[in-house]
Amino acid sequence: MGAIGGNESVQWDKMNGAEVVNGGGSGAGSLDRIQVLVRVRPLSDKEIARGEPAEWECINDTTIMFRSTFPDRPTAPTAYTFDRVFHSECSTKEVYQEGVKEVALSVVGGINSSVFAYGQTSSGKTYTMTGVTECTVADIYDYINKHEERAFVLKFSAIEIYNEVVRDLLSAENTPLRLWDDAEKGTYVENLTEVILRDWNHLKGLISVCEAQRRTGETFLNEKSSRSHQILKLTVESSAREFLGKDKSTTLVASVNFVDLAGSERASQAMSAGTRLKEGCHINKSLLSLGTVIRKLSMGSNAHVPYRDSKLTRILQPSLGGNARTAIICTLSPATSHIEQSRNTLFFGSCAKDVVTNAQVNVVMSDKTLVKHLQKEVARLESELRQPVSNSSLEAQVKEKDNQIRKMEKEIKELKSQRDLAQSRLQDLLQVVGDRDPKHQVFLLV
Template sequence: MAGEERIVVSVRLRPVNAREAERGDGTDWECTGPTTLMFRGTIPERAMFPAAYAYDRVFNPECSTRQVYEEGAKRVALSVLSGINSSVFAYGQTSSGKTYTMVGITEHSMSDIYDYIEKVRAEGVLFSSLQHPEREFILKFSAMEIYNEAVRDLLSSDATPLRLLDDPEKGTVVEKLTEETLRDKGHLLELLAVCEGSERASQTAAAGMRLKEGSHINRSLLTLGKVIRQLRNTLLFANCAKDGVTDAHVNVVMSDKALVKHLQRELARLENELKFPGSASCSNHAEALKEKDELIKQLEQQLKELMEQKDTVQSQLDSFRRVASEGYIDECAARRRDERWSSESLPHNASESALSSFDTYDAAYEDQDDFGSRTLYASQVCNGHHHNPELYAEAAKQECQQTMEEHTVSTLDATSNHGSESTDTYQANKEVPSEASEEPARKSNANQEKHGETTISTADNAIQLYTCDCDSSSDTEKPKTGESLALKRCVVSSRDGVLSRSRSCKASFMVIPNSWFDDSLDMNMTPPGEIFKYGPRKPEMVRRSLYAENGGHQNDLSMYCPVGSGRVASDGVADKSTCSFEEEGLTNDISRIIEHKLNGLSISPTEKNDEDVGADSSVTTVESPSRWSISFEKKQKEIIELWQECNVSIVHRTYFFLLFKGDKADNIYLEVEHRRLSFIKSSFSAGAEPNATVTSSLRNLRSERDMLYKHMLKKFHLPERESLYTKWGIDLNSKQRRLQLSRRIWTQTEMEHVRESAALVAKLVEHLERGQAIKEMFGLSFTLNTRDDRRSFNWAGA
C-alpha cells in the first residue's frame, strides 16, 4: 500500500479523578458529537478562540481505551502488517492520561498483531499465499523517554542520555537504543512493565526539578508544534494536524528465505539459458538470426539455380514440342500437297481408297493424325532400311565407329508397310492405308534413308533418328554389342506388347552410352523380334532399364523387362486411344534429352560428317562414358563419405546406393543428394560441440540399427545368420551377434563394405515399397505429366 495518508487525530477526554472531583473541578470541554468538541468554559483569555473544534474522532470520558483503540488507532497500528511504517503518539498536559491511553493502545495493537501472526501460521499456505506469501514476522521492542531533552533508554538500567544520529538510510536513529526481539505476547508484557518502573524513576526528582521539567515540556511541545507545522503548515492544537497527509510506502524487506527463493529462480533461469542458447540473451538471438539469414540466402540461391535449370529445361521442352509440332505441320502440309498432287496426277489405282480414306479424317482424329504423320515421317526411313538392310547395317556400323564417344539419343517410328517381313509389326503396318501418301515423304527423306538415319533439328540441338528395322533378320546385320554403343539400347514405349492393326507403328529407342556401376548383370541381348513377345511394361521401368548398363554392356534390363533388352523395340498402336501413350513415349525420349541437358552435359554439334545426315542436322553429344564413369564414382564416393559424416539413415543410403548406379540421368539426384548432405554437414559443424541435430541423427541411426537387428531374426534362418556373422568377422561364440552385426554395417566408406552393407540392408528392409523409398529418400521427384507432356518438378523437401 502506498500513497498519501492523512494524519488521524483523535481527542480523548479523561474523566475527572477523585481529587479533582473533591476540589469541585469540572471540565470546560464537552463532546457534542463523535467528531466535535465544544469549549464551555468562561475563561476570558479564550474569548478570541473558536469554541467548537472538529477531529477525526472525539472520545468522551466514558469511552474505554478499547474503543479508543478500535476507532482511533487500530487501522494505523496494524498497517505495519502490510509493511507500512506507522506511528501512534499522544501528547497533552501532565496527568492528562497519555500513558494510560498509550499503554492500552499498545497492548491492544500487539495483541491483534500476534493474533494475526498466529492466524497466518495456523491457516498455513492458503492464507499466506493470499495475503503475505513468503513473509516472516519479526517483532522488536524498544522504549525510550525524552525528558528534559534527554533521551534515555527505558529498557536499560544505564541512565546515560543517548545520542541522536542521522543515518543516511534509516534517518534519525537513537544510538545504542536497546532493541529486544519479542518471543511472544508474554514477553511484551514483561518489557512494558520494565518501561513503566523506569519512567516513574525519572519522576522522583526533587521538587526543584519541576520548573525545569515544565520548561522542557513546553519546549518539547513547541518543537513538536514546529515539526508538525513544518509538515503540514500549522498546528492549532490538533485541529490543523488532521489536515496533514503522509506519503506512505510499503517497506520491502526481503527475508533470507525469500531471498533464497529469488536466487534459486534466478539460477534456474540462467541454467535454462545455458541449456538453450537460442533463448538466451539478445546477443545470442542476434547471432542466431544472423546465421538463419545466411542459411536463407544460401537456400534462396540454390532455389534460384534450380528454378533457372527448370526454366531452361522447360523452354527446351517447349522448343522441342514446338519444333516437333511445326515439323509435323510442315510434313502434314507437304503430305497433303503431295497427296493432292498424287490424286491429280496419278491414276486412281489401288491406293486411291487409301487416299480417300486419308482425306476423310475428321477433327476427331486430329490428334491421331498428327501423331500418325509424325510417325509417318520416320516410317519412310524405316521402310528405306527395310529395303536396304545391308545398307542399314553398314550405316549403323559407321555411326557406331564415328560416335563411339558420343551420347546419342534418338527416336524412331518404325512403321513398315512395305516388304515381306513376317513379324506382327509388319503385318499390322501393312494395312496402313498410306502407300500413296507415304510416297512423297519417302522421296523427301531419300537422303536420310540412304544413310539409315534422320535428324529432327531444333533450335539448339537435335534428335537423331536412327532407322530401325523390325525384321529380325536384319538384326543380324546390325552392330553387335561392343561394336556399337550407339545402337545397343532400344525401348518399348508401348503399354501393349501385342501388336494390332494401326495406321502407324512406332518404336522408339534411345542410344545411351553409359558407364554402369554394376557389372554383374545380364549382358545378353535379345533379338529384336523377341521383344514383341512380352507383355506390357511400365514406362518408368523401361526408363530405368534404359540406363542400366555397365561398360558398354547391356544389363539390368532383366530387372524390369523379362527379355533382357531388345535392340529394336516397336509397338503397335491399336487405335486412337493409344496415341497419347505414344506421345508419352516420345515425350519420354525428349525428356531424356532434357535430363541430359539438365545434368549439365554439353550439347554441341558433332564433328560427324553432316553430309550423311543432311546439311542442317546435328547430333547430341555428351560427356564420354569413361569421363562420366569417373565423375560418377567420384561423386558417389563423396556422397558415401558424407553419409557417414552426417549420420544419414542407412536405409536411405542403401536405397540410394542401389538405385543410382551410374545412370547419367541420375546425375541430378546425385547432385541434390550431395548438396543436401553438404548442407547438413555444415550445420553439424556449426557449433563447437555436438548440437541437437547431431544428437538426434545419432539417436535415429541407433534406432534404425535396432530395427535391423530385430529384422535379422525374421529374415534369416540361423545358418544364414551364421554365414553372415562369419562374413562380417563376428565370432560365432560371442554374444549378441546380431547386435554386433547391426552395429557394423554401413560404418565404413570402403566400397566393398558399402556394397555388402547395402545388400544386407536391402534384404532386411525388402518390405519397403520402392517408390515410397525413393520418395522419402530424395525428397525430389520428377514426374511426367502425360496430359500436357510437361515435365513437372516436385520438391517434397530437401
C-alpha cells in the first residue's frame, strides 16, 4: 500500500455535535491548537480528615482561581483560563462530551488524535482516562454501526514506559522493547503486538489485560498508584464498500492514543523509599522532559525541541507537534497540601494551550491506484516542461522537474517489479498444485 496526499475536498458529517470525516482525501492539513482542559477532583477522605480546605475554585466554564495568594509567591497569578474547566461535581461523561469528544472522534475520519491525562499523583488521571476511553470507543462503534456504507477494521496495541523501559502490555513476556526511527513512520516500537478487534467486548477484555499487566504500587498518597506511563492505541481503517477491490479504492487510516501519564510526586509527600523512590525519580524525569518539550513548542517553530530526551516524548512526538489533534486533561487536587503541585500542573497546561499541531486526513491508496496517480503526475510535469518560461532560473527549474520525473518513474518501475514478482510466484504456486485450468489463471494488471 502507498500513502498519498492530495487536494480533494473533505466532506464532514455532524455526529452529536462532533465533526468527523466521512469521505474525501488527504489535504495539506490544518493548524490546530492543543485543547487543554482542567478537572478538579473532590477532596479525598484523608484530606477531609486533616481538615484541609478546597483552595481552588472554578468560577466559570473556562477559569479556575486560587482563593488566596501563594505563600511563597504573592505575585504569582491566581486565575488561569483554559478551553474548559470542570469542577469536582462534574462527571467523567461531562468531561468527555464537552471537552474531549470532538478531538477523539476525529479518528473515524482519518485524522490522528490523542487524549492525555496530566497531573500529580492521586489527582484522578487513571479514573478520568478509563472513563474517557470507554466513552470514545463506545461512540466509535456507534458510528461504525450507523455507517454501513463503509468497511471498518480496528486494531489495538498497548505499551507502558516503566523506569524508561518500554513494555508490551498485551504480551506475557517482560521483554524490553526498542524504539526505532523511520523516515515515513516516525518513531515506532519494535515487535509490538497489534490485535485486530472482533467487537467492543473483545477490546474490553484486552484493556482488562493491560490493567492487570501495568505496574502499580502503594504510596502514602495513593493506595494504587500508577508507576508507569500507559499508552493505549486504537487504529481505525475504513474504506467505502462500493469501491473495495476497484481502481478507485482508498482507505482512511488513523489512530487515537489514550495516554495515562504517571503522576509527578514529591518523595517527601509520597514518603517513597527504595523501589518507589527509584520509580518516582524516573517518572519525574520523564515528565520534566515532557514539560520542556511543551514549553519549547509553545515558544514557536524556531526553538529546538528536545524530543529525544526521553522515550515518552519520542513516542508522543506526533501528538505534541505533528500530524494529530490533541486534548490534554490536567487533573488537580484542590487541597492545601498540594498547592505547589497544582500550580505546576496549571503552568504546564498554560504552555500546552499555545502549542499548535498540523492534523491531516490520512489516505492510503492501493499500489495500482498509486501507480496511476504517479503516471498522471509525470504527465503533468512533462507538460509544464514543454511550456515556454522566460525566467533566469529556467535551467534550475528544468533540472528539478527532471529529478521529480526520474523519481516517480523509479517508483513506478519498483511497483511494477513487485507486481511481476507476485504474479510469477502465484503462477508457480498454481503449477505446483496442478491447477492448469485456464479459467483459474490470475493476471494482475495495471
